[in-house]
Amino acid sequence: MPRKRTEPFLRAVRAEGLPERGWPWELPAVRALESGLDLDAPVVMLCGDNGTGKSTIVEALAAELGINVEGGSRNFRFATRETATPLAEHLVVVRRAGPRPVDSFFLRAETYFNVATEVERLGGPLDAYGGVSAHERSHGEGFLDLATHRFRPGGLYLLDEPESALSVHGCLALLAVIADLAASGAQFIVATHSPILLACPGALRYETGADGVAPVGYDEAGPVRLTRDFLDDPQRFLHHLLAGGDR
Numbered sequence: 542m543p544r545k546r547t548e549p550f551l552r553a554v555r556a557e558g559l560p561e562r563g564w565p566w567e568l569p570a571v572r573a574l575e576s577g578l579d580l581d582a583p584v585v586m587l588c589g590d591n592g593t594g595k596s597t598i599v600e601a602l603a604a605e606l607g608i609n610v611e612g613g614s615r616n617f618r619f620a621t622r623e624t625a626t627p628l629a630e631h632l633v634v635v636r637r638a639g640p641r642p643v644d645s646f647f648l649r650a651e652t653y654f655n656v657a658t659e660v661e662r663l664g665g666p667l668d669a670y671g672g673v674s675a676h677e678r679s680h681g682e683g684f685l686d687l688a689t690h691r692f693r694p695g696g697l698y699l700l701d702e703p704e705s706a707l708s709v710h711g712c713l714a715l716l717a718v719i720a721d722l723a724a725s726g727a728q729f730i731v732a733t734h735s736p737i738l739l740a741c742p743g744a745l746r747y748e749t750g751a752d753g754v755a756p757v758g759y760d761e762a763g764p765v766r767l768t769r770d771f772l773d774d775p776q777r778f779l780h781h782l783l784a785g786g787d788r
């Protein structure tokens with residue numbers, strides 16, 4: 542068992558020498574990195590609408606940390622398409638002096654299938670994945686296997702929308718894993734739209750958007766507000782949505 546540590550590995554990230562024009566330099570969230578982003582918490586969460594740059598940032602961070610940008614660990618070197626992100630070479634990651642992570646993994650919902658294939662190709666025991674190839678599990682089951690069996694105290698985990706494959710129940714299970722490991726010295730950087738995952742105790746939460754990246758409280762976070770409003774009165778929402786749409 543790795544020794545318990547409570548101080549996060551990554552303290553901050555900032556971008557230097559960003560070009561002015563083109564993708565992804567014009568994304569407000571990417572520009573905001575020029576002023577630096579505090580990551581000094583066991584759980585850092587990025588929420589924000591689709592297309593605001595969450596994946597761009599998490600992917601670049603993974604690349605800068607030497608983790609396969611299509612998802613996987615430092616040993617995974619496969620790529621099914623050109624995913625190298627130009628932002629990575631402009632990132633300066635401020636790490637805390639001390640032990641390195643005992644494990645690091647980047648989990649992307651959209652490429653998890655490829656990660657499962659790579660795990661099979663590399664062979665070896667599947668213990669870290671629950672003993673069963675993820676190809677023989679549902680997408681959500683595979684995700685939870687990985688979180689439950691591979692993620693460890695003292696690890697560094699980057700997750701991009703891990704909720705996409707999960708039921709509400711599955712999200713609660715993942716939340717429990719994250720909260721538990723974060724209390725035992727793991728660090729998580731998570732891009733998410735899930736009001737459940739965002740509830741992780743002690744998380745440092747940011748919202749990406751037109752104004753860049755801003756710290757946000759749980760109750761103020763977009764996914765939480767909108768979901769809460771919807772659940773308060775689904776009929777009212779539907780009325781507005783359908784009246785304002787083409788149908």
Ligand SMILES: Nc1ncnc2c1ncn2[C@@H]1O[C@H](COP(=O)(O)OP(=O)(O)O)[C@@H](O)[C@H]1O
Pocket residue numbers: 564565568589590591592593594595596597598
């Ligand atoms: N390789 C790329 N080339 C050009 N634009 C891209 C590329 N990848 C993503 N984008 C654009 O960058 C913006 C941010 O994307 P992304 O980081 O995936 O957003 P999020 O994860 O917050 O939904 C989007 O408008 C997206 O279309």
Ligand SMILES: [Mg+2]
Pocket residue numbers: 595596597701702732
């Ligand atoms: Mg994304």
